[in-house]
Amino acid sequence: MFKIRMLVAAIALTGSLSVMAADALPTTAPAPADNPTTAEKVTLGKMLYHDPRLSSTGTVSCASCHNTMLGGEDNRPNSMGVNGQTGGRSAPTVWNSAFNTVQFWDGRAASLEEQAAGPVTNPIEMGMKSWDDVVARLKTIRGYRKAFDLAFGSDSETITKDNATKAIAAYERTLITPNSAYDKYVKGDADAMNEQQVRGMNKVVELGCTSCHSGPAFNGPGVFQKFPMHPNGYFEAQYHISKDKGLAEVTKKDSDAHMFKVPTLRNIALTAPYFHNGSVPTLEKAVRVMAKLQLDKELSDEEVADIVAFLNALTGEFPKQEMPVLPGTPGVTFNN
Amino acid sequence: MFKIRMLVAAIALTGSLSVMAADALPTTAPAPADNPTTAEKVTLGKMLYHDPRLSSTGTVSCASCHNTMLGGEDNRPNSMGVNGQTGGRSAPTVWNSAFNTVQFWDGRAASLEEQAAGPVTNPIEMGMKSWDDVVARLKTIRGYRKAFDLAFGSDSETITKDNATKAIAAYERTLITPNSAYDKYVKGDADAMNEQQVRGMNKVVELGCTSCHSGPAFNGPGVFQKFPMHPNGYFEAQYHISKDKGLAEVTKKDSDAHMFKVPTLRNIALTAPYFHNGSVPTLEKAVRVMAKLQLDKELSDEEVADIVAFLNALTGEFPKQEMPVLPGTPGVTFNN
Structure with a gap:
């Protein structure tokens, strides 16, 4: 007292x-009306979040800079993307990012969904030329089809940029300490x-x-x-x-x-x-x-x-997480 | 019939x-007489295996090229180490590597312990200058002290190259499908x-x-x-x-x-x-x-x-693995 x-x-x-x-x-974190959190989306989002094949070289995943095994970032001053390139900013933690009103240091993304789309095609981060290329690559990886269909229904093509970023955001909303x-x-x-x-x-x-x-x-x-x-x-x-x-x-x-x-x-x-x-x-x-x-x-x-x-005293409890099992690739071509 | x-x-x-x-x-895989597999070593080894701070830039872990969420490698023709460098060989899978008589494509390591020591100080892989530097860095990361002591007793200094590679090998011996x-x-x-x-x-x-x-x-x-x-x-x-x-x-x-x-x-x-x-x-x-x-x-x-x-038909069942929680860093200095 x-x-x-x-x-x-x-x-x-x-x-x-x-x-x-x-x-x-x-x-628990609130989710937007057009992306309610479901177990299937979280499962898919966790896979995508940890999959380095979402980068041009196949070496950088969301988790490379926002490391879920660490404090949600990389302990580096500036993060390092494909081919050893660095930007000018330090990766913010992904833990509890669901409670941010905006995302990125400059707040340029209004949601986790919008944020998730950014680094993938940033030339010094994950280096993909376009989301069309990302989607095309995901379609070549056996196993993603099923995970997308489970998360988003199978009436139409489910492997899309919109669904990929929704799944990643749904997973990130579970990262609470x-x-x-x-x-x-x-x-x-x-x-x-x-x-x-x-x-x-x-x-x-x-x-x-x-x-x-x-x-x-x-x-x-x-x-x-x-x-x-x-x-x-x-x-x-x-x-x-x-x-x-x-x-x-x-x-x-x-x-x-x-x-x-x-x-x-x-x-x-x-x-x-x-x-x-x-x-x-x-x-x-x-x-x-x-x-x-x-x-x-x-x-x-x-x-x-x-x-x-x-x-x-603000260090929280990190929830136990099972590693995702990423589907194997029959023949993805990566940039060097 | x-x-x-x-x-x-x-x-x-x-x-x-x-x-x-x-x-x-x-x-289960057989272990050498001087490195019996224990739960504490496996716990520590899993942490070290997934910790990118064992590389000069803080971006490349054992798991970067031998990805435990994938088929135990990186799906790339040649693996990519620090600063986007590539060598001439493709990463062999870590899954079931405990059943190899020798390690590396050229078999130059007689054990998983010996193999684990190699990439860390290879200039185009993890790029650390020496294992002395690795050990010094591990000592600055709060949380590793306890994990090493639990695995190797606390009578003397436990954070050593020998113990780090033993722990990594002990973890790898659990990667069986x-x-x-x-x-x-x-x-x-x-x-x-x-x-x-x-x-x-x-x-x-x-x-x-x-x-x-x-x-x-x-x-x-x-x-x-x-x-x-x-x-x-x-x-x-x-x-x-x-x-x-x-x-x-x-x-x-x-x-x-x-x-x-x-x-x-x-x-x-x-x-x-x-x-x-x-x-x-x-x-x-x-x-x-x-x-x-x-x-x-x-x-x-x-x-x-x-x-x-x-x-x-030779694709096995991948055991469920909990993600390690890596100890936070008060102030490790990485190379760019």
Whole structure:
């Protein structure tokens, strides 16, 4: 009760009552009306998600950069696509991505379905020339026919771009990590977080981190946020923070300059390195840089340690997953 | 009984009684005296096998080329390692590799343990500079300490090259695909193979394919075989058969020229393209080329179709595998 009272006190201090009293992470994710989640779609989506034959070279799958055996990404600063090519951004975690309002760092996709279509034909990611080529290849792989028909009925041609991305999105909606120490704590287990983690949680509220990172996934209530809010030559130079214009790279509007999707803080202890460009190697540094660039505050070593301890309390339980068995190929031709 | 009688007749015809009457594929593999298989080693080995952070770029794991979700390889002619580099050989399947006497196409590794050490520091495969670097990196990944200690005791430093390769080999010894149609057939279920498959099996014996491809894994009794046995300019030119000197590339002895490990025929329908260099895209062509180059025989279309039908009966049951949960990284540095 003492801890709970401290929490309430901290919340009262900032007026962000809804923030830290947010519900625990839901165990199921909402699905769009035109793509209800079904077991058959999830089965197919899991196959497609892990199939490197969706890339030009046959070596890069969705899971290569958004690794479901890891924290949902690749631990690299910038992901590496076909033929060793790298882009300028760090792969966001796929875990709990169902709770993002938009997808990609610049939020250019409005849904998981739309996101899933992108990397496959990006020349430096999965490198396929077109989705027509992807569909043609899937049709040559015996075994996919049945999986698509089971997921989407067999009255018409089911192996399509639309169905492939729907299946992948349906699978991604199952990638949820509940039961973190924080979740247990907000459900009433006062011992689930230790004193340092509670101190860190209160500090997060007090500082105002929660004005952007609140809600069950700690990624709202807003969708986008400017980064950096408070220019700082030292950090910006050291971590190349301002090189990437975020949403403005897509819209070309000045008003969108440096606007990024607010990322979830769930499992953040597992997803180093940090930020849109993966430039910050440790969580300690990331916390310090965020406080300075977003809130214009300098944290003591103790405050940083407390916040990092709290962020570790956001590591959830990873559901057991059976490996998909991918259908064999009689003769797919890959690019070198 | 009719089919069984046909089988016995075919065997009697060639005198290869032990060949087609071979036992079904065992469901467990023997382990060396200094590396008995334990659940803890298998758990650790499965993690290491699927961890791309064992490569210089953090993008290539053992499973990238020997994909446990696929037929145990990558469906590519030549595998692709770090930075899009390719070698001259096709990845052999990891499924049932525990039943190989030697490993690699040129048989240069005497055990799975020895094999596992190779690709990690091969500059065009996983690209690590040394196993010392691998061990140093594993020590920075929280979570591996516990897994190594559980597998190898905690009295001394357990994160070593020797233990890592032992764990990987222990995991690989569990990758067995029993209960193919052929296995059911030899166990007495006469309906497990159809008539065409039985015809194909008899043809395989009659032709003498089994002089190299016999035993439960269809990869013995000999260990090495010369390829091609019967020079053929057309096929050799078309498929670059003789460019690779096989074992002689390692030993530099003329007597080892073009000697290759006899590969298993288990699951061969799933592992196109074929041969040491992956030059032959389909099983039909592979059967025709082998008959000509190894036995100096030209097959009719019907004979090829029958043999391919039989080879499809060698596709086994893939055991259900849970995905490993790889420990998160606080700050590993990868090469670009």
